[in-house]
Amino acid sequence: MAYDTSSRIAIVGGGCWGISTAYHLERAGYTDITVFERSAELPSPQSAANDLNKIVRAQYADDFYTDLGLEAIAEWKKEDWAPYFHQTGxxxxxxxxxxxxxxxxxxxxxxxxxxxxxxxxxxxxxxxxxxxxxxxxxxxxxxxxxxxxxxxSEGYAHSANAVKGIGAKLVKRGVKFVLGPEKGTVTSLVYAGDGRRCTGVKTQDGTTHNFDLVVCALGAYGASLVPKLGTFSxxxxxxxxxxxxxxxxxxxxxxxxxxxxxxxxxxxxxxxxxxxxxxxxxxxxxxxxxxxxxxxxxxxxxxxxxxxxxxxxxxxxxxxxxxxxxxxxxxxxxxxxxxxxxxxxxxxxxxxSADSDYCIDYVPNTDRSLIVLSGDSGHGFKMMPVFGKWVRELLEGGSQTNPRWTWRNVDPAKSGAxxxxxxxxxxxxxxxxxxxxxxxxxxxxxx
Structure with a gap:
């Protein structure tokens, strides 16, 4: 399915990747974005980003992530992100x-x-x-x-403050937030009659919310909503x-x-x-x-x-x-x-993830209606200022062209290892x- 800026988009999870996705979609002109978060406020106590600080570095053994780290550091120094970045070395x-x-x-x-x-x-x-x-x-x-x-050139960012601060900016820019254990907790995804296309989410209070696209950004909790994710994340x-x-x-x-x-x-x-x-x-x-x-x-x-x-x-x-x-x-x-x-x-x-690569991809056989963001592997927060851009590129390109970030099909016999x-x-x-x-x-x- 092709999406446009008026498409109804749900982001499940208000952690650093969910907030970054909302940030970049809103900046790109998307006007109907809703973030669901089980906590009554940001950041959620369950979020890995609910922390005082995270290392922001560009050095990796792999030049691919080094270049992305350098891109992220450059963004940390810009207006929206700079209050949370500390280039202490x-x-x-x-x-x-x-x-x-x-x-x-x-x-x-x-x-x-x-x-x-x-x-x-x-x-x-x-x-x-x-x-x-x-x-x-x-x-x-x-x-x-x-x-x-x-x-x-490296240092750290105050992660809890970044999630809270950028979240507050998004509210002012028109992004909707549904918070709290009853209204904000997504208990299941809703699918069309054929069981393929994801058409929305159901929350703890029993309400069904309809959307054109759902983005699962629940981090370590992702497999509770998308079970097959647990075979490789x-x-x-x-x-x-x-x-x-x-x-x-x-x-x-x-x-x-x-x-x-x-x-x-x-x-x-x-x-x-x-x-x-x-x-x-x-x-x-x-x-x-x-x-x-x-x-x-x-x-x-x-x-x-x-x-x-x-x-x-x-x-x-x-x-x-x-x-x-x-x-x-x-x-x-x-x-x-x-x-x-x-x-x-x-x-x-x-x-x-076993290879420390992220997963930024559509779930197979969902008619491009469900995206999962997973596999941060302990080095995902530093990418917060740029991560959502990669989600937007996936959404607008229609498929994940970077083989490192695709959905993994794991032999069920090996799952759980x-x-x-x-x-x-x-x-x-x-x-x-x-x-x-x-x-x-x-x-x-x-x-």
Whole structure:
């Protein structure tokens, strides 16, 4: 079906990709756009973008994504997006504890940074702790056998504020938002009598809404609405923790670059409003195949799979191994914070693909009436200012011409396999969220 600017378009999910899609369609002159979001406000607590900050970088091992990252950074500096972008620089480190895989990945990344002509003008190779402290003097830890380089063109964006701020702009520009657990929660898609064409959505309150095109932008929750998506897009989560700082401590760390130890984890300058310092450990993450109750052989966040008990058990907790990894990072970099309590602990869910490529495509056999956006793989937020442009190009072109972003047809016998530990740029073994729940219950039973 051909669409025009008056076509009725529904976007299910008000996270960074859903908001970006609405932004670019509205700018292109589309006049009937409705965003459905189960939360009463943006950003949704279930959205991966409901976060203080995300790394904005252009460096990839793959020039394809490097070019897109550079395009995104250029857009982050423009009027609508600039309030949320902080070009603090990006200090990339490898600790002395790193294994062989991590060493190889770091060496390859450092070589790329110093030889890619689009990156190298911004990159400085560093030797020893004192040179590292020239770019981040606050790193008073030993930095034992650390290696590093600094990229001054990169930094981070305040993700929650970006979703909230751009969403508010869209409301003023005429985009409709249907929010809240009853009216904004899409429980199912509606199809025509032949079962092929998607003609709308049904919400929790029982209302059927008719549309010409539906865009599913639910991230890790996508397979709960489009089940076949779960055959190649795995819901996966990583731990996040914070340290509450005083105003004076915030001042000490103000302006530090993103400090990213590839084998341990990363942190950012503190958020000035909340005075929280965010940390994330690096690893293969956690899926939820064993906890799924609604869809067999599909990983979904517990809230989407109906496992309310597991969802509650994951609240305000991170696994002991992840906590130990973050404390090792702090002991080596900011030792005065190494024993401080972690607060606002959580797991953050993403939609993950085996090759880390996105999916921006029509669902097969739906007469081009249903688009899915999935597979952010932990590197999707940085593309928020440009992502919606690719959705618009798909809509106007009629088919996905980039083979990397097409729908994947997976052998059903292989669906449900967890390949998380095999992803080339991650370390460790993938695990299940049920393992976290068991660990927490065992720990609490001993108290």
């Amino acid at each position: 990006h200090l990339v480190l490898l600790s002395g504890y790193a294994g062989e895989k991590a060493k190889g990945i770091f060496e390859g990344a450092a070589k790329t940074a110093q030889t890619n002509p689009k990156l190298s003008p911004h990159v400085t190779k560093l030797s020893g702790p004192e040179e590292m402290r020239e770019y981040c003097w606050q790193l008073t830890g030993p930095l034992t056998n650390f290696r590093s380089y600094f990229n001054r 795995v819901a996966r989560c990583w731990s996040v923790a914070h340290i509450q700082l005083t105003a004076e401590e915030c001042d000490v760390l103000r302006g530090i670059p993103v400090v990213n130890a590839m084998d341990l984890g990363f942190f950012f300058e503190p958020d000035p409003e909340t005075r929280l310092l965010k940390l994330t450990p690096l690893g293969a993450g956690y899926s939820n195949f064993s906890g799924t109750t609604l869809l067999q052989n599909t990983s979904l966040p517990p809230l989407a799979s109906g496992d309310v008990g597991q969802d509650a058990a994951l609240a305000n907790y991170v696994p002991e191994a992840d906590e130990a990894q973050m404390r090792r990072l702090l002991r080596e970099t900011l030792p005065w914070l190494a024993d401080r309590p972690f607060v606002h602990k959580k797991v953050c869910w993403f939609s993950d 967890d390949w998380g530990g095999d992803v080339s740029w991650r370390f460790g073994e993938a695990a299940e969220t049920s393992d976290i729940v068991k660990e927490r219950k065992t720990k609490e039973a001993k108290m």
